[in-house]
Amino acid sequence: MNRTTVLKSAAVLGVASLALAACSSSSSSESSTSAAATSAAASASASAEASASAMASEACKATTLKLGTLLPQTGDLAFLGPPEFAGVKLAVDEINAAGGVNGAPVEEILGDSGDTTTDIASQTVDSQLSQGVSAIIGAASSGVSLTVIDKITSNGVLQMSPANTSPALTTYPDNGLYWRVAPSDALQGAVIADNAINKGLTKMAVIARQDAYGEGLEDAFAKNFTDAGGTVTSKLLYDPAASSFEAEVSEIKAGSPEGVVVIGFDETTKLMQELIKQGVGPQDVQIYLVDGNLSATAYKDFPAGTMKGVLGTVPSGNTDLTAFNESLKKVDPSLTDYTYGAQSYDAANVIALAAIAAKCADGTAIAAMLPEVANTGGEKCTTFADCAKLLEAGTKIDYDGVTGPLDFNQYGDPKSATISVNEYTDNEKFKEVDKVTADVPLPDTSSASPSAS
Numbered sequence: 417m418n419r420t421t422v423l424k425s426a427a428v429l430g431v432a433s434l435a436l437a438a439c440s441s442s443s444s445s446e447s448s449t450s451a452a453a454t455s456a457a458a459s460a461s462a463s464a465e466a467s468a469s470a471m472a473s474e475a476c477k478a479t480t481l482k483l484g485t486l487l488p489q490t491g492d493l494a495f496l497g498p499p500e501f502a503g504v505k506l507a508v509d510e511i512n513a514a515g516g517v518n519g520a521p522v523e524e525i526l527g528d529s530g531d532t533t534t535d536i537a538s539q540t541v542d543s544q545l546s547q548g549v550s551a552i553i554g555a556a557s558s559g560v561s562l563t564v565i566d567k568i569t570s571n572g573v574l575q576m577s578p579a580n581t582s583p584a585l586t587t588y589p590d591n592g593l594y595w596r597v598a599p600s601d602a603l604q605g606a607v608i609a610d611n612a613i614n615k616g617l618t619k620m621a622v623i624a625r626q627d628a629y630g631e632g633l634e635d636a637f638a639k640n641f642t643d644a645g646g647t648v649t650s651k652l653l654y655d656p657a658a659s660s661f662e663a664e665v666s667e668i669k670a671g672s673p674e675g676v677v678v679i680g681f682d683e684t685t686k687l688m689q690e691l692i693k694q695g696v697g698p699q700d701v702q703i704y705l706v707d708g709n710l711s712a713t714a715y716k717d718f719p720a721g722t723m724k725g726v727l728g729t730v731p732s733g734n735t736d737l738t739a740f741n742e743s744l745k746k747v748d749p750s751l752t753d754y755t756y757g758a759q760s761y762d763a764a765n766v767i768a769l770a771a772i773a774a775k776c777a778d779g780t781a782i783a784a785m786l787p788e789v790a791n792t793g794g795e796k797c798t799t800f801a802d803c804a805k806l807l808e809a810g811t812k813i814d815y816d817g818v819t820g821p822l823d824f825n826q827y828g829d830p831k832s833a834t835i836s837v838n839e840y841t842d843n844e845k846f847k848e849v850d851k852v853t854a855d856v857p858l859p860d861t862s863s864a865s866p867s868a869s
Contacts, residue, residue, distance in 0.1 A: 518776075582629050605637040728839075
């Protein structure tokens with residue numbers, strides 16, 4: 417599609433422009449032993465390395481990779497749970513079939529994250545910490561992650577989310593132990609704004625659930641849309657537990673928008689019904705959904721054709737995920753949604769590969785090696801089995817997952833990512849109509865501390 421200034425202008429993005437092609441990141445590698453080094457120096461260096469390796473091995477507390485999951489079996493993101501659990505299970509099955517990690521099979525410990533209205537996530541984390549997990553994959557909700565991130569990382573355990581997108585997590589102080597496969601919503605917000613501007617929409621309303629996820633994505637969209645010349649007629653936050661959204665929708669209607677961005681979880685169903693009731697629904701204006709509410713099941717009971725033409729964005733991959741999704745369906749035949757299944761799979765694989773590179777399953781050791789196995793600079797490989805063989809042979813690798821390159825920036829976020837734009841053809845089906853692969857805008861770091869190195 418013909419790109420506008422939303423994705424081209426550094427001013428629009430606040431810090432960095434988005435590259436509208438598959439982005440390849442680079443990481444500098446340290447120089448090797450000088451060619452002029454003497455054989456004695458080389459021998460001393462080898463002796464020092466052997467000594468350091470022995471010390472690291474002696475210091476390693478975990479030899480078996482125990483991988484916990486903190487994913488939604490219940491709560492307002494429960495529809496995202498099945499593909500995420502399936503993604504982790506598929507990866508663990510393949511890892512163990514290939515020989516496991518450092519000679520031992522990976523142990524998977526399942527856990528529910530619930531949502532922010534319960535204490536389920538905290539209870540799950542307590543249970544998994546007591547069982548000696550090295551890493552926890554999750555949560556799906558940014559708000560949930562913010563309730564447990566301190567508990568996880570203060571215990572030296574790695575946390576990697578397949579689905580957190582709140583910009584607030586980028587610079588969160590985490591001792592270098594919080595990482596994620598999904599990009600910050602600094603990117604998704606820019607893509608939605610770009611799409612709206614390209615469709616000729618000049619007046620947009622945005623309404624979001626009041627939490628870290630909703631506020632971050634709402635701000636990203638509003639800034640990019642207004643910087644590109646659009647007008648935000650309403651910018652509202654709502655209580656997801658509210659019994660009615662009548663007042664919020666009345667305010668949206670009063671602004672006469674040409675489109676509405678709805679940022680939420682399963683409560684979106686009720687919000688959409690109110691939009692329709694007041695004449696600002698899908699048949700009246702352009703509706704945009706996002707990764708938290710793009711669903712093949714949530715709107716199935718709406719009158720036939722209600723959702724036709726609704727657009728929805730979601731982080732995806734820069735390759736066709738059709739075949740991968742079919743492999744997920746073999747793990748869980750009941751799957752109807754696949755959102756973040758690929759990211760969960762990649763998270764499990766990159767953690768396992770980092771544990772092999774570290775020759776240790778301690779959370780801190782794994783975190784230190786994540787850029788070493790994922791960032792540009794080594795031999796490219798795309799499956800756990802192939803990557804593991806290279807590592808065991810002493811070869812530096814560059815793991816590219818099913819979602820694409822997993823190069824991490826200094827905050828433990830992806831350097832680049834792909835956002836898929838989808839269009840509903842009926843209430844239970846949507847298809848991809850566009851895909852944008854771009855650099856993820858970096859935050860202003862003048863007063864923030866990096867979360868990863």
